[in-house]
Amino acid sequence: MKNKIQYQLNLPTHKNHLLLHSCCAPCSGEIIQRLIDSKIKFSIFFYNPNIHPLEEYEIRKKENKKFADKNNISFIDADYDTDNWFEQTKGMEWEPERGKRCTACFEMRFFKTAQYAHQHHFDIFSSTLGISRWKNMEQINQAGEWAAEKMPNLEYWTINWRKNNGSQRMLTISKDENFYKQEYCGCVYSLRDTNIWRQKNSREKVTIGKKFYTNSIKKSTQN
Template sequence: MKIFLHVCCAPDLILAHNKLREKNIEYTAFFYNPNIFPLDEYPKRYDAFLKLKDMWNFEEIKTEYNHNDFLENIRNNDIKDLKKRCYACMYFRMKKAVIKAKELGYTHFSTTLLSSPRKSHDDIKKIADELSNEYGVKFYYENFRSNNAISEGAKFGKAHNIYRQVYCGCEFSLKEAEDLRIKSFEKRKKRLFEKLNFNFEHLLNKDLLRIPEDLYPKYLYKYGIDILKDLKPKIILIRKDIAKDFNIKNGRNKIGNWKAKIIIV
């Protein structure tokens, strides 16, 4: 079987591709995402998609990028309501894919939106059922993100330098992501203010944090290594005896829901 696959982004395509390949299902890719904003973000995501195309040699149906199409589509929706706005956006893109699939004679369609941990499968299936009934193209459903697929897909993307976006796509989600980042940053600072009795702001998001040179070990012994999660350095250089006390090993260490790259000296 060969399906018509709407592709929302390269990282989600990695998951879908792996699941479909396991079942020997071929696909034609349709990268249709007029929601992407700003203009210079679109080529970053499309180029990542083309990189996978070069690797896997799948067929692509090209389409034009026109952000005004997206804005016109959501004009009559409550853009401040995240659920309603995202539903309208998914419906718009999936509808375009179904129409194109029918035009080209495909019997089945699907979408890589099923790979995203932030998208509701119930909403996607509801949209798909409505479109299937209207256009007579069957929906192929599979949970592309099952069985640790997200983690494995992220490893593959990192290994092959596949661009991974930090927000969904549109200007509204961009602002929401930035607002969330600022709130998270302020919460981190507040927790650190309660624990550190010196000016630590120059240590936040530092490329290299040295322990004990930059951060005295007494803070780790008093508050635990979770304090590193709030400082969020890219690399931590830590003395061997201190690392041993906290069972820290060379390489990637998981601290809560954050992974730190640690070098023991």
């Protein structure tokens, strides 16, 4: 892997085994590499029933698992229980991005992550969601800490993944790996709102499974 980090991460004191909730390959690529370079023991937990439609979900999961397998990192494929997600977000269909619906979504996904962590002897967990500048980091951290409090002896790692060029390296690795480039956050309401904005701004509607990151060496042949 190119662009090795120039510094080391360390888990909080007395914590040894990290469960990393991952939302997609682009957000997780830099974090995975940083954890590997820092010699931190971790596994990836893919639980994202918010992603819609199923075709989009399968593409994102496949990309994430492929990168994990390439780096010999354990990848835990959790349930795609969309009925539960819709029930948890019922009545919030028109909440804005970063609003109450997103909080409910984060809490649901993190609670499931915390449950798995507790049941399988992880003592700390975190999420790749925080590296995205489209997300409210405080909102994500609060949801993570809320979930951790539900399980004994479990902590949520509130690390700022964006620091030390994390966001820039995220883009670099996404281009190097030619990851799938999703065009909206993930849920059906995000897809709806993105298309509404695009229509108002004379932009084409979102396409599923068509766009990939590219660089000068590795051009996408999948468009």
